[in-house]
Amino acid sequence: MAEVLIQKIWMYDLMIVTNELELEELSEKLENHLIESKASWLKIHFTFVYYSIFKYNKFKNLENFCNDIIAKHPSIIFESTEFTSLHESALVSILKRDDLQMQESVIWDYVIKWGTAQNQVYPRNWKNDVMNKIKPYKKILDKQLLKDLEQHFILPDQPIKSIILSKRLILSQELPARVNEPFSTIISEEHIAIFSSWIDNRPSFYSRNNPYEFQLLIRGSKDGFSPRIFWDICDGHVNTIVVTKVRGTDEIIGGFNPLAWDKTKIDHMKTNKSFIFSFKDGNIQDSILSRVKNENDALWYPPLKSKYGPIFGDCEFTMVSYVSDFTQDKLSWCSNYNCYEKSIRTNNDKFSIIDYEVSLYLYFRKVVYQSYYSFTMSL
Incomplete structure (x- = not known):
């Protein structure tokens, strides 16, 4: 960021x-x-x-x-x-x-x-x-x-x-509906507090004074479910959280990427700050956090970006669709390889999703504004 x-x-x-x-x-x-x-x-x-x-x-x-x-x-x-x-x-x-x-x-x-x-x-x-x-x-x-x-x-x-x-x-007409929409249709403020704590490696969750603000970049149900849309909108954005809601189980599965998504790159991406996670039934009390273990293979930016969305590790969390719609074919999955600490699912079954979102987090945004504004005003 x-x-x-x-x-x-x-x-x-x-x-x-x-x-x-x-x-x-x-x-x-x-x-x-x-x-x-x-x-x-x-x-x-x-x-x-x-x-x-x-x-x-x-x-x-x-x-x-x-x-x-x-x-x-x-x-x-x-x-x-x-x-x-x-x-x-x-x-x-x-x-x-x-x-x-x-x-x-x-x-x-x-x-x-x-x-x-x-x-x-x-x-x-x-x-x-x-x-x-x-x-x-x-x-x-x-x-x-x-x-x-x-x-x-x-x-x-x-x-x-x-x-x-x-x-x-x-x-007389109403302002755009998105202004009044909830931040997310998948996660709650409690999930956001947990993500913020995981980003900071805190042993306990933020109960208040969360230093992060999250801005929604993509909602599949609004922007579309094709892999290409994911790469086009996320291209160049760093520090993003991907969350999906699994069809049939209501699991919430996702990952955090501190690096910039790059739709032109085909390569393994190196970072020691990424992580993947899951919430069984979406319940914050039943979560699994898995941090990257092999930082050289933290993420994979694939060649077929018309079929593959985000890929964490060696498919330890990956979104896939061969029909340009993550909701239609059951090809997304979470492997149990060794790029991350542990598997975030109890099985390797492939799945489709109900919806997904990608959010950009902004760190101490107000402090950045005020500090930089004060600096420029003094020039």
């Missing part, structure tokens, strides 16, 4: 440096490349990117990219812990959006929150009703606007004299 993070940050830094050197054409090309090819990285590191671009006030394409996301999902910035440190120009840029999907009264609350953070001298003991959110700030409001506001709450249908913007458009 750190290696990929550094690579992407290096590209972002290069864009900043070329801009400071007034190499505008190169800077713009790098900016567009980040948007077109590294959109997932920009979204994962959204807070860092958004807060930093306004320091330079040059990257309008990135600004528009971020504002389009904020318009649909304003909570990503308004509910962030760094909201009150948002640059004034950034806040103004957001408020100018007519398609911001948030009620005006809620936006006003956030504007007051931001404003009071900039000036700590603000009224005390004021209530939460709408009028009391306005009256304490009458000194900064136009007199006519203040009168119109008071009139509006008494006679809302009467015309007002102040010139104001038209009402913000709130879309």
Whole structure:
């Protein structure tokens, strides 16, 4: 994870440096490349990117990219812990959006929150009703606007004299379903805590303060079950957890790969950090963890990527389909060879799956944001 993070940050830094050197054409090309090819990285590191671009006030394409996301999902910035440190120009840029999907009264609350953070001298003991959110700030409001506001709450249908913007458009349709979907349809928060503990080689499981955040990359039932889809989507991603739900047994079987998946490579992959696992009936109390023993054969990136998905060790956990659908043919299996400490199944029977997911884990993401943001702001 750190290696990929550094690579992407290096590209972002290069864009900043070329801009400071007034190499505008190169800077713009790098900016567009980040948007077109590294959109997932920009979204994962959204807070860092958004807060930093306004320091330079040059990257309008990135600004528009971020504002389009904020318009649909304003909570990503308004509910962030760094909201009150948002640059004034950034806040103004957001408020100018007519398609911001948030009620005006809620936006006003956030504007007051931001404003009071900039000036700590603000009224005390004021209530939460709408009028009391306005009256304490009458000194900064136009007199006519203040009168119109008071009139509006008494006679809302009467015309007002102040010139104001038209009402913000709130879309009636629901936001994409995936936003409200559970993180996983296979595993629970308890499983995630266990994975995090295994990654850290902890003797006990994280009960709270889990330092890892998991981001879903693939869900078979949504993205498709062909091996080729697995390689195309996972290509280049490091530190991933693969989980499958076995048809007929409800076992959860999977593995952790700290290395980057590479759809162009055909080779045995070396690492001493990978592991495979199983949960009988999905029960967290009945788990088997098997760490890599032969690090030179920790994983195998096969030549036939149209038929083979992930292969851990010497097929000690492998997903296979000759009909481009892991759910249709019973060819996936877990061998009992010696690349890993022990077998994660009690038999060598081949199986098909109900569903599978691949998730990317992010280590201390918030700390990385804040530390790197502080570093770049000091340059």
